[in-house]
Amino acid sequence: MRYTLYDIQQMPRIPRLTLINAISGFKSANLVGTIGPDQTPNLAMFSSAVHIGSEPPLLGIITRPVDGALKTTRHTYQNIKSNGFFTLNHVQEDILKSAHQTSAPYPDGVSEFDAVGLTPVYSELLPAPYVAESHIRIGLEYVEEYAIKANNTLLIIGKVIELIIPDDCVDAQGNLDLAYAGTVALSGLDTYYKVEMLERLGYARV
Amino acid sequence: MRYTLYDIQQMPRIPRLTLINAISGFKSANLVGTIGPDQTPNLAMFSSAVHIGSEPPLLGIITRPVDGALKTTRHTYQNIKSNGFFTLNHVQEDILKSAHQTSAPYPDGVSEFDAVGLTPVYSELLPAPYVAESHIRIGLEYVEEYAIKANNTLLIIGKVIELIIPDDCVDAQGNLDLAYAGTVALSGLDTYYKVEMLERLGYARV
Numbered sequence: 001m002r003y004t005l006y007d008i009q010q011m012p013r014i015p016r017l018t019l020i021n022a023i024s025g026f027k028s029a030n031l032v033g034t035i036g037p038d039q040t041p042n043l044a045m046f047s048s049a050v051h052i053g054s055e056p057p058l059l060g061i062i063t064r065p066v067d068g069a070l071k072t073t074r075h076t077y078q079n080i081k082s083n084g085f086f087t088l089n090h091v092q093e094d095i096l097k098s099a100h101q102t103s104a105p106y107p108d109g110v111s112e113f114d115a116v117g118l119t120p121v122y123s124e125l126l127p128a129p130y131v132a133e134s135h136i137r138i139g140l141e142y143v144e145e146y147a148i149k150a151n152n153t154l155l156i157i158g159k160v161i162e163l164i165i166p167d168d169c170v171d172a173q174g175n176l177d178l179a180y181a182g183t184v185a186l187s188g189l190d191t192y193y194k195v196e197m198l199e200r201l202g203y204a205r206v
Numbered sequence: 207m208r209y210t211l212y213d214i215q216q217m218p219r220i221p222r223l224t225l226i227n228a229i230s231g232f233k234s235a236n237l238v239g240t241i242g243p244d245q246t247p248n249l250a251m252f253s254s255a256v257h258i259g260s261e262p263p264l265l266g267i268i269t270r271p272v273d274g275a276l277k278t279t280r281h282t283y284q285n286i287k288s289n290g291f292f293t294l295n296h297v298q299e300d301i302l303k304s305a306h307q308t309s310a311p312y313p314d315g316v317s318e319f320d321a322v323g324l325t326p327v328y329s330e331l332l333p334a335p336y337v338a339e340s341h342i343r344i345g346l347e348y349v350e351e352y353a354i355k356a357n358n359t360l361l362i363i364g365k366v367i368e369l370i371i372p373d374d375c376v377d378a379q380g381n382l383d384l385a386y387a388g389t390v391a392l393s394g395l396d397t398y399y400k401v402e403m404l405e406r407l408g409y410a411r412v
Contacts, residue, residue, distance in 0.1 A: 001376055003369040004331065008263050015380030020260035022382035023344055023369060025296055026391035026401065027257070028231025050256045050268060051233070053357035054226035057214050060268075060361075062256060090231055093404060104410035115412075125210065138229055146352045150363055151259035155266075157356055163209040163229060170207055174221030176228040178393045184404065185232035185391045187384045191406045195232065195391055195399035198299060202396055204310035206321075 021047075022188035029186040031099055032061065033087040033120070033129040034079030041120040041129040042075045043102045043112040047186050049088060057160035059088065059140060062153055077154070084142045085126040086158060089134035092182035096192055098133075125162045135181045137164040175200070227253075228394035235392040237305055238267065239293040239326070239335040240285030247326040247335040248281045249308045249318040253392050255294060263366035265294065265346065268359055283360070290348045291332040292364060295340035298388035302398055304339075331368050341387045343370040381406070 008016060027047040034042045052058035063077050080086050091099040098116040106115050113120045113129070120129035123139060130137045140158030147154055169181040178195070185193040214222060233253040240248045258264035269283050286292045297305040304322040312321050319326045319335070326335035329345060336343045346364030353360055375387040384401070391399045 001371045005367045017260045018380035020263045024255040025234025026232050049230040054223045057226045100407045101410050104412045150349050161211045165207045174224035192404045193401035198398045200397045201306045206310045
């Protein structure tokens, strides 16, 4: 199939969303944990985590601004802005359905943790909840944001201030074994994959 | 293992790079095709492709600015700025080693296509090369860029103007079967995975 921009624009909304969300290739599936001004822990699935840099350690997520967002992601943004911290929590097969279910539009005041049966857990380093069931957890401090004019979205950048990884998933060279950790990969909006390592290729030389 | 920001900052550079590049979860592996002012086709591996939106269809990539970048990614940015177009090309297992090898620092004037044995192919819609061997190919027009202050990187945003997908990898609902297309997933800087579909979960309802 060949699609021009015109063809894409002529597609019905749901197939277009479904297709365009998948074209960049495999994505991460991260549960983003935040806490509201009323102390309600919030949890939302994000597929847009992107590595920004390692010195300092920075990650970004793309979200919609407050007025156009799904309720869960809207709360995520409001909470990050109001308290300055958020967590990213990897998703394994054993919590996949619960994790995906956090994207349902639960009413205000309902914590997605309670609604889907995941457990908030806190570190002394930041006031945002981690997911106890997640094997790999990242604690972040809000750094800055960029308003993307092209479609009114936001790039939110956070600095890694804590990283929790099972001992047997990382070696002294910093190699993190995501397959052993059970982390799933995501395609599009809702299709999850398990992975098998093909090869570590090392630094490419001429 | 638990790492604080201090622990991360105390790590030697290579293990820190290796670890932080892997913590966000699985990433896409895309060959970015551009063409220079001297008509040399350039190809570079990027793991930072991120979905920005589907109406209009927008993708982003993160890169270093001209002064701090690897040679291949520096050329990518210069070429995008000078001619306004770029392509993203998925990587399958059959071209994995060639694709990864594009990240070696080839001299100016050497096309990574020639150096690694991949084939540039052009569409009439844009003057940037696709990779003939890639099953899924995306043609993009440069839209805008954001300079990220926190670490002097750039978010480059492109609009999808062409999309080429094997007929049997996409259905009428827009579902794209990346496993069937052979697209690999990436972890960190150099570790590639093949995938197996677990489940399509659909839209989450309360």
